Amino acid sequence: MKGILVLILAAAVGYISYEYGYPALASYVKFEKHKKDIIVAPAPKPVEKKDVAVVMAPKPVEEAPKPAMEPPKPTPVPTPMPEVRKPVVDPNAFVAPVLPSLEERTQNWAVLPKTAFPRPVIMKKDLTLSMKMGGNTASTKVKAGGQMVAVGQDGPNIFVAPTETSPMRGTVALDDTNLKEILTAGYENWKVLYVASLKKAHEFKLAAADRAKSAPAGNAKAAAGNDKPVKDKDGTYPLLVASMKSGQVTEIKPDTIKEWSEPTLEEGIWKVNVKYETMTMFGKFDTEAQAQIKNGVVEKWIYTGSGEVVP
Numbered sequence: 001m002k003g004i005l006v007l008i009l010a011a012a013v014g015y016i017s018y019e020y021g022y023p024a025l026a027s028y029v030k031f032e033k034h035k036k037d038i039i040v041a042p043a044p045k046p047v048e049k050k051d052v053a054v055v056m057a058p059k060p061v062e063e064a065p066k067p068a069m070e071p072p073k074p075t076p077v078p079t080p081m082p083e084v085r086k087p088v089v090d091p092n093a094f095v096a097p098v099l100p101s102l103e104e105r106t107q108n109w110a111v112l113p114k115t116a117f118p119r120p121v122i123m124k125k126d127l128t129l130s131m132k133m134g135g136n137t138a139s140t141k142v143k144a145g146g147q148m149v150a151v152g153q154d155g156p157n158i159f160v161a162p163t164e165t166s167p168m169r170g171t172v173a174l175d176d177t178n179l180k181e182i183l184t185a186g187y188e189n190w191k192v193l194y195v196a197s198l199k200k201a202h203e204f205k206l207a208a209a210d211r212a213k214s215a216p217a218g219n220a221k222a223a224a225g226n227d228k229p230v231k232d233k234d235g236t237y238p239l240l241v242a243s244m245k246s247g248q249v250t251e252i253k254p255d256t257i258k259e260w261s262e263p264t265l266e267e268g269i270w271k272v273n274v275k276y277e278t279m280t281m282f283g284k285f286d287t288e289a290q291a292q293i294k295n296g297v298v299e300k301w302i303y304t305g306s307g308e309v310v311p
Contacts, residue, residue, distance in 0.1 A: 094202045096195050102187045105283045109174060112153050112183070115281035118164045121150045121177040127160070131168040140168065150179055187282050194285065197305030201288045204304045205273065211266055226295050229263050229270055236260060237272060240291050243298040249310050252276050252289060252301065269294050273304060 106112055123146050130139040140162070142148060148160040154171060158179065161169045174180060229237050241254050252274065261273040270293040278287045288304045301310040 092206055094199045097198065099191050099194070102184055102282065105187075109180065110156070112158075113279075113281055113283055115279065116150075116179075116183060117153070118149050118151045119179065119182065120147055121160065121179045121182065122147055123160075123172070123177060125172070125176045127170055127172060127176075129160075129162070129168045129170040138168070148177070150177065183282075190280065190282060197303065198288070200306065201273075201304035204290075205261075208264055208266060208271065226265075226268060226270070228265070229272060229293055231260070237291075239293065239296070239298060240272060240274070243291065243301075248298060249289075249301045251278060251310055258286065263293075269299070 103109065123142055123144055125144050127142045127146075127148070128139055129142065130137055142162075148162065149164050149166075150158050151161050151164065151169070152159040153174075156174060157171045158174055158177065159169050160172055160177070161167075229239050232238055236254065236257075237260065240260075243249065244252055244254055253276075256278070257274045257276045259275040263270045263272050265271075272291045272293065273288060274291065275286055275288050277284050289310050290302050290304050292299050292302065302308060303310055
């Protein structure tokens with residue numbers, strides 16, 4: 001039994017050696033006979049190349065970098081403005097007029113008013129005055145600081161003389177005297193007084209209106225036999241015009257009056273205010289005066305600002 005098993009085992013070993021070990025040994029000693037036929041697969045047919053259109057993929061468009069988003073700024077809250085209240089304008093308040101400068105009035109010193117002469121002035125430069133007397137010539141010298149009298153104007157120059165009536169005269173530049181300083185100081189002082197007089201005239205008018213309202217009965221009684229001045233069709237008062245023409249007042253002329261007020265009765269006296277144009281040393285300005293009338297007669301004319309009698 002053991003012998004059979006040994007034979008079977010030896011056959012198995014021999015088979016395995018023949019199948020696996022012998023081919024390797026035969027290949028090593030190049031023994032061709034025992035090589036197994038190797039089936040070589042046929043070479044694949046060459047694939048016919050076809051032209052293929054190659055489409056290039058578009059390059060990606062580079063996007064511009066987006067700006068960094070700033071955080072939203074807080075909306076400023078406006079500070080509430082305090083309520084501005086317009087000042088209450090008093091309809092009866094006095095409004096001072098705007099007066100022109102002296103340069104404007106004199107056209108930059110080219111036209112001085114006639115009332116500026118004669119006027120004493122101080123010379124700023126030496127001056128020689130001369131006068132012909134027949135065949136002879138008389139002359140005199142005035143040094144800077146000396147006093148002369150300005151008697152007239154000749155364009156940018158002025159005439160000066162030793163006295164107002166002296167026939168000896170000379171021509172000097174306006175800037176060679178102190179006439180500008182004199183006129184400027186006088187004008188500034190006059191403006192203050194003029195505005196003050198207008199303010200007083202305004203207050204005078206308001207006070208007169210109040211008095212007329214507060215005492216109508218007394219006025220009516222006082223008006224007995226005292227007729228109200230009659231106004232003409234052209235707005236003038238014949239009684240007042242006759243007073244001017246008779247010479248009772250010389251500063252006021254009918255053709256210079258710009259405005260005539262309505263008559264008011266106070267303590268038996270009719271009062272009529274007139275606004276007129278008057279000539280001063282600084283030019284023409286508006287002034288106000290009042291005619292006071294009783295029993296058909298103009299008793300007097302006064303300035304409404306100062307109360308002084310108008311010449």
